[in-house]
Amino acid sequence: MTVWRAYAAVGAGSALGASLRYQVALTLMTSHHAFPWATLLVNVLGSWLIGAFAGFASRSERGRVARWQPFLMAGLCGGFTTFSLFGLETWQLLSLGRPWLALGYVTLSLALWLCGVWLGQRAGQHAATRWG
Amino acid sequence: MLGSPDTGNGIERVEARMLGILLVAVGGALGGMGRLAVGHRVSRHLGSRFPWGTLFVNLSGTLLVGWLAGSLLAGQPLTGERLAGPGWELLGIGLLGGYTTVSTFSLQTLSLWQQGRSLAALANIAATLMGGGMALLVGWWLAEVVT
Numbered sequence: 001m002t003v004w005r006a007y008a009a010v011g012a013g014s015a016l017g018a019s020l021r022y023q024v025a026l027t028l029m030t031s032h033h034a035f036p037w038a039t040l041l042v043n044v045l046g047s048w049l050i051g052a053f054a055g056f057a058s059r060s061e062r063g064r065v066a067r068w069q070p071f072l073m074a075g076l077c078g079g080f081t082t083f084s085l086f087g088l089e090t091w092q093l094l095s096l097g098r099p100w101l102a103l104g105y106v107t108l109s110l111a112l113w114l115c116g117v118w119l120g121q122r123a124g125q126h127a128a129t130r131w132g
Numbered sequence: 133m134l135g136s137p138d139t140g141n142g143i144e145r146v147e148a149r150m151l152g153i154l155l156v157a158v159g160g161a162l163g164g165m166g167r168l169a170v171g172h173r174v175s176r177h178l179g180s181r182f183p184w185g186t187l188f189v190n191l192s193g194t195l196l197v198g199w200l201a202g203s204l205l206a207g208q209p210l211t212g213e214r215l216a217g218p219g220w221e222l223l224g225i226g227l228l229g230g231y232t233t234v235s236t237f238s239l240q241t242l243s244l245w246q247q248g249r250s251l252a253a254l255a256n257i258a259a260t261l262m263g264g265g266m267a268l269l270v271g272w273w274l275a276e277v278v279t
């Protein structure tokens with residue numbers, strides 16, 4: 001793939017991922033909730049998804065996912081998940097005087113991101129041996 | 133928690149929401165391409181044995197979001213839902229939200245662990261979380277100093 005095609009694929013995937021993330025945020029946004037559930041959800045879901053794509057690509061012989069990798073992984077999953085807003089929300093919880101909630105947010109996030117990517121990888125490998 | 137509240141009603145609200153999604157998509161496209169460019173450049177200089185590219189992207193993006201939020205709030209505390217509007221949608225939620233990534237961080241950490249490089253995996257986690265916290269504070273502080 002030429003360089004500009006990789007950029008176009010990542011840009012398109014990231015545009016889609018970021019707008020889906022915003023949709024999730026608008027749907028789950030409730031003013032009385034201090035806990036950033038929407039960002040937690042997109043980051044866990046995006047980690048699961050990138051694991052699934054990677055797992056599928058590693059086992060698939062036809063290379064269907066591998067060809068779409070820039071769009072799906074760096075693009076869609078990369079734009080869907082966000083580290084900067086996760087950081088800002090943690091800082092926001094601290095500013096609200098909720099240090100334990102902030103610590104809980106970071107700990108729960110990290111644990112679920114890593115579980116998500118691991119489970120996604122297993123699911124992707126399983127799917128590839130069946131249908132790949 | 134950091135989003136734009138719906139104001140007005142009927143057609144105005146639908147229009148604002150569609151414009152918001154468009155701005156997030158444009159910002160997200162630029163952010164994703166920026167992540168690719170910066171990530172490549174960093175890993176070309178520092179090598180690809182450790183995910184330096186993603187680490188650099190996430191720390192620089194967090195610094196910038198701290199600076200952006202601090203500048204937009206102009207001295208007000210970061211509470212409630214004051215971060216909203218087209219500028220925040222384009223630059224905060226779209227550009228910097230799309231520039232930084234959790235999915236690639238998770239995948240690279242898992243892959244380090246599965247290669248038997250558990251120390252490198254733990255270092256990546258620690259550097260991302262602690263570095264991210266420090267980068268955010270630096271950005272926030274810069275906004276206070278500059279504005």
